[in-house]
Amino acid sequence: MDMRRRYLVDRSVRYLLFFSALISLFIVFMIGLFTLREAWPAFREIGLLSMLTNSEWRPGRDQFGLLAMIAGSVWAAIGSMILGVPLALAGAIFLAEVAPVWMRGIVRSSVELLAGIPSVVYGLFGMVVLLPVIRKIPVAGNTGFGILAASIVLAVMILPTITNIAEDAIRAVPREYKEGSLALGATHWQTIMGVTLPAARSGIVAAVILGVGRAVGETMAMIMVIGNSIVLPRPLNSNPLTLFLSQARTLTGNIAVEISYATGLHEDALFATGVVLFVLIMIINSSANLLIRERRR
Amino acid sequence: MRYVLVSILLSASMLLAACGSPATPAPGAGSEITVAGSTSVQPLAEVLAEAYMGAHPEIRITVQGGGSSVGVKSAAEGTVDIGTASRTVKDEELGEFPDLQVFTIARDGIAIVVHPDVAVDGLAKDQVKGIYEGSITTWSEVGGPDAAIVVVGREEGSGTRGAFGSLIMDDEEFAMVGTAILQPSNGAVRTTVSTTPDSIGFISFGYLDESVKAVAIDGVEATAENALGGEYPVVRPFNMLTNGEPAGAVKDWLDFILSEDGQAIIADEGYIAAQ
Numbered sequence: 001m002d003m004r005r006r007y008l009v010d011r012s013v014r015y016l017l018f019f020s021a022l023i024s025l026f027i028v029f030m031i032g033l034f035t036l037r038e039a040w041p042a043f044r045e046i047g048l049l050s051m052l053t054n055s056e057w058r059p060g061r062d063q064f065g066l067l068a069m070i071a072g073s074v075w076a077a078i079g080s081m082i083l084g085v086p087l088a089l090a091g092a093i094f095l096a097e098v099a100p101v102w103m104r105g106i107v108r109s110s111v112e113l114l115a116g117i118p119s120v121v122y123g124l125f126g127m128v129v130l131l132p133v134i135r136k137i138p139v140a141g142n143t144g145f146g147i148l149a150a151s152i153v154l155a156v157m158i159l160p161t162i163t164n165i166a167e168d169a170i171r172a173v174p175r176e177y178k179e180g181s182l183a184l185g186a187t188h189w190q191t192i193m194g195v196t197l198p199a200a201r202s203g204i205v206a207a208v209i210l211g212v213g214r215a216v217g218e219t220m221a222m223i224m225v226i227g228n229s230i231v232l233p234r235p236l237n238s239n240p241l242t243l244f245l246s247q248a249r250t251l252t253g254n255i256a257v258e259i260s261y262a263t264g265l266h267e268d269a270l271f272a273t274g275v276v277l278f279v280l281i282m283i284i285n286s287s288a289n290l291l292i293r294e295r296r297r
Numbered sequence: 298m299r300y301v302l303v304s305i306l307l308s309a310s311m312l313l314a315a316c317g318s319p320a321t322p323a324p325g326a327g328s329e330i331t332v333a334g335s336t337s338v339q340p341l342a343e344v345l346a347e348a349y350m351g352a353h354p355e356i357r358i359t360v361q362g363g364g365s366s367v368g369v370k371s372a373a374e375g376t377v378d379i380g381t382a383s384r385t386v387k388d389e390e391l392g393e394f395p396d397l398q399v400f401t402i403a404r405d406g407i408a409i410v411v412h413p414d415v416a417v418d419g420l421a422k423d424q425v426k427g428i429y430e431g432s433i434t435t436w437s438e439v440g441g442p443d444a445a446i447v448v449v450g451r452e453e454g455s456g457t458r459g460a461f462g463s464l465i466m467d468d469e470e471f472a473m474v475g476t477a478i479l480q481p482s483n484g485a486v487r488t489t490v491s492t493t494p495d496s497i498g499f500i501s502f503g504y505l506d507e508s509v510k511a512v513a514i515d516g517v518e519a520t521a522e523n524a525l526g527g528e529y530p531v532v533r534p535f536n537m538l539t540n541g542e543p544a545g546a547v548k549d550w551l552d553f554i555l556s557e558d559g560q561a562i563i564a565d566e567g568y569i570a571a572q
Binding site for chain 2: 058059060061127128131132135140141143144145223227228229230231247249256257258260261262263266
């Protein structure tokens with residue numbers, strides 16, 4: 001009798017856990033299906049190819065090109081990588097290899113605190129603090145709003161993601177590697193650069209890719225600092241770096257800014273924007289997963 | 298097991314997808330009034346609905362958004378009792394739906410605002426048009442200092458953008474200069490203009506405050522009196538539409554809105570009374 005009860009409890013717990021896991025699977029599946037269903041008329045009437053290759057977005061005139069927004073998202077992500085990755089990696093190396101124990105706790109918890117700050121607060125900080133500073137750069141057409149402001153805000157926002165995962169990857173490098181290197185007479189720094197980082201490479205790359213995914217998906221802070229202009233970002237003068245002072249609009253921003261008034265095909269096109277974003281982030285995340293799996297092997 | 302899982306997912310999602318299609322509200326059910334349309338009219342309509350429901354607890358009024366075009370269409374097709382539009386009802390629309398009754402319940406001015414430090418107090422309508430088309434790019438071209446104009450606007454689909462388009466740009470679906478900073482609400486436009494030097498934007502009269510400077514258009518100050526008198530050129534109507542003559546609770550509510558009490562509420566909310 002007792003045996004039977006234990007067996008029943010065991011089995012019901014197993015099913016309970018199974019269904020809990022099923023729910024998140026179900027939710028992802030539903031969101032994907034629903035977005036696709038709503039976007040379908042747009043794909044049918046406008047065509048995926050024309051959406052991806054046209055840079056004119058003027059719903060009132062039935063022009064639904066997403067190229068400008070794709071470029072906006074990509075440039076903001078690139079900018080945030082340039083600024084954020086070196087910082088995050090240096091932080092990860094410091095936490096995993098250099099920092100004394102008491103300091104590790106302080107630094108790690110403050111990095112984790114960054115992850116807890118709501119996106120809208122980053123946006124507000126960007127608007128009030130960053131924009132006036134960027135506006136001082138003497139380039140004609142510079143309004144402060146633009147990819148540079150977006151990149152700086154994003155760089156801070158992805159810092160915790162990259163730092164945490166990269167630190168784990170560095171910690172996972174077998175002790176023997178380091179010991180071997182040090183025994184051969186390499187210094188601590190030489191060991192980090194020559195042995196530890198190469199051994200943790202795939203994990204670090206995965207960390208960066210997950211950071212990119214987070215950057216591409218960010219919405220609220222972007223709306224507040226990037227200007228939401230529908231233009232293909234291009235340099236403001238002969239210096240190619242002024243591209244980062246150009247205003248832009250991200251894919252996420254396109255949806256968030258326009259959804260409240262959109263009807264008919266316009267609304268469908270915004271759902272199609274969501275599908276493009278969904279696929280983009282799925283590709284980014286699965287390539288990160290692939291790299292992590294490769295590391296385990 | 299895997300087969301079971303896939304079929305559970307599929308059947309459940311189909312079920313939910315089927316539930317997703319919008320239900321059509323029953324038209325004119327007597328004790329319930331359904332309203333849909335312009336999101337600019339929505340907050341005002343909600344206040345008017347609350348005031349009316351306070352005195353008539355047996356009536357339930359639900360106010361939805363959707364946009365002015367949706368308001369016209371749903372009123373004409375009878376999916377709602379009252380449609381709202383924050384613009385003039387177009388002749389084509391009246392031609393297509395001859396039974397539409399239009400009640401102008403209020404007026405709302407759109408102010409052209411600039412950053413408080415911009416040394417320009419007035420613009421001609423054509424100058425505003427030039428700025429938003431992109432043919433005028435510096436303040437010196439309109440009598441101001443030698444600085445580039447930062448254009449701030451609303452996103453496509455916005456009723457305020459549409460009204461600005463038809464009143465200033467002579468085209469509701471005008472092409473705004475590509476570098477314009479676009480913000481998703483009246484409040485966001487005001488914040489952007491107030492914090493960005495050399496910027497210009499447009500907002501509803503209801504959102505005006507001292508953080509931005511409203512410029513005179515063709516020499517007429519952006520005030521409620523000038524809008525009421527018809528001198529200020531950028532004024533749009535807030536319309537409520539019914540299909541055929543209103544009756545019952547719908548008529549009673551419209552009468553209340555157009556009464557002295559209703560119009561006083563409208564003036565209190567910062568809009569211009571229609572009567």
